[in-house]
Amino acid sequence: MPDPEAPEEQAPALSPRRRQLLDAALHVITDEGLRGLTHRAVDRRAGLPEGSCSAYLRTRAALEAALTEYVAAALLADVNALAEQLRCTLEDGGEAAGVEGALELFERWVDQRELLVARLELTMAATRDDALAQLLADHRSRLVEIVATIMEATGKEHSAARAEALVASYDGILLAALLKPDDQRRTFLTRSLELLGTSLAAHEPA
Known part of the structure; x- marks a missing residue:
């Protein structure tokens, strides 16, 4: 860890x-x-x-690779900042503020949709491009590690498998939120994050 x-x-x-x-x-x-x-x-x-x-x-390949690094690094920096925020709020006994921070981050990503849309486009390209796939896999591994650290810090049962499932679930929530009308996004994100947190609180299957 x-x-x-x-x-x-x-x-x-x-x-x-x-x-x-x-x-x-x-x-x-x-x-x-x-x-x-x-x-x-x-x-x-x-x-x-x-x-x-x-x-x-x-080359086009160089442009796509550089943009993939740029987008992935920006998203990773946001998650790193959230992890630091959570660490600080938990030290002060303010877990609710940390949860609100996660919601605010998701809302910002959806409202300022460039990073998410570009990541989706590049992810689709990576299904046909091994070099792009490796770049995204490296960044995703780092993201899973950060999420596992957050889960540990918040006292939730954690493992690499749980963290990876959580990251994949967040991807789906964010994609769905992009398609929601503006006035429904916050409610959808809040409900989805609450439901996801509840489902991952259960024990892992044997």
């Missing part, structure tokens, strides 16, 4: 230009899907001269 107090490995910092290009790519794939993700489309979205994206990411 990873130690929540241990320092985390830091990915190399992105240059301002590379970040600008990847942020533009994030919006392109959200608005136009994976088929619309081209170097020219990224240049246009970033407001940069044609050829700027290809100067940094020469």
